[in-house]
Amino acid sequence: MEVRDALSLGRQALSGKTEHFARDVALLLAHALGCTVEDVYLHPERVVTPQEYDAYLYFLKRRINKEPVAYILGYKEFMGKKFKVDKRVLIPRPETEILVETALKIMADMEIKDGIICDVCCGSGAVGLSLMGWGRFSCFFRYPKGAGEPSPSFVLTDISQEALEVARENARNLGLDCQDGLRFLHGDCLEPLRGAGLFNQVDLIVSNPPYIPSGEIEHLDDEIKNFEPILALDGGACGTRFINTLIEEAPDFLKSGGHLLIEIG
Ligand SMILES: C[S@@+](CC[C@H](N)C(=O)[O-])C[C@H]1O[C@@H](n2cnc3c(N)ncnc32)[C@H](O)[C@@H]1O
Numbered sequence: 001m002e003v004r005d006a007l008s009l010g011r012q013a014l015s016g017k018t019e020h021f022a023r024d025v026a027l028l029l030a031h032a033l034g035c036t037v038e039d040v041y042l043h044p045e046r047v048v049t050p051q052e053y054d055a056y057l058y059f060l061k062r063r064i065n066k067e068p069v070a071y072i073l074g075y076k077e078f079m080g081k082k083f084k085v086d087k088r089v090l091i092p093r094p095e096t097e098i099l100v101e102t103a104l105k106i107m108a109d110m111e112i113k114d115g116i117i118c119d120v121c122c123g124s125g126a127v128g129l130s131l132m133g134w135g136r137f138s139c140f141f142r143y144p145k146g147a148g149e150p151s152p153s154f155v156l157t158d159i160s161q162e163a164l165e166v167a168r169e170n171a172r173n174l175g176l177d178c179q180d181g182l183r184f185l186h187g188d189c190l191e192p193l194r195g196a197g198l199f200n201q202v203d204l205i206v207s208n209p210p211y212i213p214s215g216e217i218e219h220l221d222d223e224i225k226n227f228e229p230i231l232a233l234d235g236g237a238c239g240t241r242f243i244n245t246l247i248e249e250a251p252d253f254l255k256s257g258g259h260l261l262i263e264i265g
Helices: 003-014 021-033 037-042 050-064 069-073 096-109 126-138 161-173 191-195 214-219 241-252
Strands: 075-078 081-084 116-120 153-158 182-186 202-207 254-262
Touching (some): 003 021, 003 050, 021 069, 069 075, 075 126, 081 161, 096 126, 096 254, 161 182, 182 191
Parallel strands (some): 116 202, 153 182, 202 254
Antiparallel strands (some): 075 081
């Protein structure tokens, strides 16, 4: 079988079952072949080996079963970087890049050279690690830190130990884990900041907390409610449980002039 035949078989299999089936098929075939999507389109004559074909069929079956493409591939691109994802963490959404871009602008406006930046409910670490990685271009600090050079500390927190494991792995993959300015803390909402004694010390708290009202979860698409962690979605009866806590308690930890930035829907 050649790539062109595999593409056509995949499109027939997924047509009507997923919204962006042609894109999904190209991504899954590229993953099975260990090449890029561009290679798939540029080399339709390439022969698909039996092992590659078996892997491709396995990926197609998972997708027909509504598993998100990002979990099948094992990563999601966010702010131009690949973040490892699996069922332990929410798949970072494109709209959350607005949260990161807004935070970067605030960091630049505040001229944050050192200080503390917290990503509460960090999941895969997509938000906090992007701020750490991209901040050095739009702000005034440097990573890796040179001797005596100021740079902020980043604190990433989550109630899920499993999510923190993924965030740590992403920090390693992005080359950010060797910095002494990165901490992962476990616990409920802002409690880890309390435990670490960070009263009146934080410049910026950023959070994309769970904000789906509990009663709406059963109406979400199968690919969300059957695969992504409910813990990452459920924001309590009105969806505002975490938003309220963050607004009420963040002032205990923010410096004068500090900012709280929340994604709320
Ligand atoms: C919507 S996800 C956001 C993940 C990541 N920040 C992102 O934008 O992709 C919410 C995260 O909040 C975490 N979480 C749920 N309940 C929590 C709690 N009580 N305290 C801290 N984190 C919590 C979940 O484990 C999940 O990782």
